[in-house]
Amino acid sequence: MNQTANAHTTAAFEALKEGTEVPGQPFAVTRETIRAFCEGSLDFNPLHLDDDYMKGSFGKTSFGGIIMHGMSNFGLLSRMLTDWLYPVGGVHRRLETRWLAPVRPGDTITPGGRVKYKRSTEKSRWALVDVAITNQRGEKIAQGEAMVEFPLETAGSTRTKETA
Amino acid sequence: MSAQFETDFWKDEKRRKIWDDIVPGEPRKTIPYLLTLEAIHKYCESVGDRHPLYYDEAYAKASPYGGLIAPPSIHILLMFSCTPIDDWMRSPGTINAGQSWSYNIPARPGDTITLQARALDKFMKKDRLFVVHDNVFFNQHGQVICSGRGQTIRPM
Numbered sequence: 001m002n003q004t005a006n007a008h009t010t011a012a013f014e015a016l017k018e019g020t021e022v023p024g025q026p027f028a029v030t031r032e033t034i035r036a037f038c039e040g041s042l043d044f045n046p047l048h049l050d051d052d053y054m055k056g057s058f059g060k061t062s063f064g065g066i067i068m069h070g071m072s073n074f075g076l077l078s079r080m081l082t083d084w085l086y087p088v089g090g091v092h093r094r095l096e097t098r099w100l101a102p103v104r105p106g107d108t109i110t111p112g113g114r115v116k117y118k119r120s121t122e123k124s125r126w127a128l129v130d131v132a133i134t135n136q137r138g139e140k141i142a143q144g145e146a147m148v149e150f151p152l153e154t155a156g157s158t159r160t161k162e163t164a
Numbered sequence: 165m166s167a168q169f170e171t172d173f174w175k176d177e178k179r180r181k182i183w184d185d186i187v188p189g190e191p192r193k194t195i196p197y198l199l200t201l202e203a204i205h206k207y208c209e210s211v212g213d214r215h216p217l218y219y220d221e222a223y224a225k226a227s228p229y230g231g232l233i234a235p236p237s238i239h240i241l242l243m244f245s246c247t248p249i250d251d252w253m254r255s256p257g258t259i260n261a262g263q264s265w266s267y268n269i270p271a272r273p274g275d276t277i278t279l280q281a282r283a284l285d286k287f288m289k290k291d292r293l294f295v296v297h298d299n300v301f302f303n304q305h306g307q308v309i310c311s312g313r314g315q316t317i318r319p320m
Contacts, residue, residue, distance in 0.1 A: 027211075069260075078235065096262075099261070
């Protein structure tokens with residue numbers, strides 16, 4: 001074992017099993033949270049602001065009113081991963097997502113994850129996590145896959161090192 | 165920051181490239197962006213994230229990261245911060261059809277972020293017009309922060 005191996009990170013990686021759950025926090029979507037995401041992301045697309053515009057049709061799709069930013073799903077999944085990883089010295093390395101259904105004001109959405117694979121490479125340790133978001137009706141509205149790292153050296157001490 | 169940011173995406177609509185104009189492989193015009201702690205916090209609040217690595221300087225200093233950082237998904241903000249008003253990502257009705265991002269090192273408050281971006285591909289599928297985006301963000305030291313691919317459905 002590497003001299004600089006971080007014991008709690010090693011323990012966390014060794015404890016991972018196929019099916020290990022990654023917990024996520026429910027998020028209540030309102031017109032205000034959508035507006036806050038406009039401000040936070042600078043994405044002021046009228047899809048998220050303008051009900052009149054959203055009554056129109058978009059090719060085959062009709063929304064009937066404003067919808068949440070798809071990237072809010074991405075941000076919530078990413079937050080779920082960092083909440084899980086930071087305390088054990090893990091690193092969120094990759095996230096791939098696609099949206100399955102629009103989210104509207106009044107919906108409550110909950111991210112979740114499930115470990116499906118883990119392996120060691122020459123220089124590190126990794127896991128793949130299936131991730132998804134479901135709404136209050138149990139409908140899956142986003143899904144994807146994350147890749148997370150359990151480094152041999154303390155997270156932040158190698159690739160995250162400051163050069164300045 | 166958002167005070168000088170044009171939030172009316174209809175303005176300048178005519179100056180933006182439509183699907184027909186987009187040339188895959190051609191670099192997009194981008195602008196450097198000074199990432200402030202205030203902008204990081206505004207983003208964090210919009211996803212309900214209050215992690216002390218983003219808020220508590222003493223905690224962050226004592227952590228392996230050695231100081232305050234931005235969350236990985238800050239690239240959501242950086243995409244709009246590093247592209248000009250006539251960029252086609254702002255075209256009203258642009259629909260995000262999926263994204264994948266790889267993370268190298270965290271962005272930090274005070275970083276000057278630059279973006280290298282292009283449309284990598286465009287195609288038609290199920291009567292819709294798609295563009296594939298290819299993006300890499302760097303800090304002022306030339307280090308890669310993160311890189312990502314996305315697909316958008318272009319407004320018709």
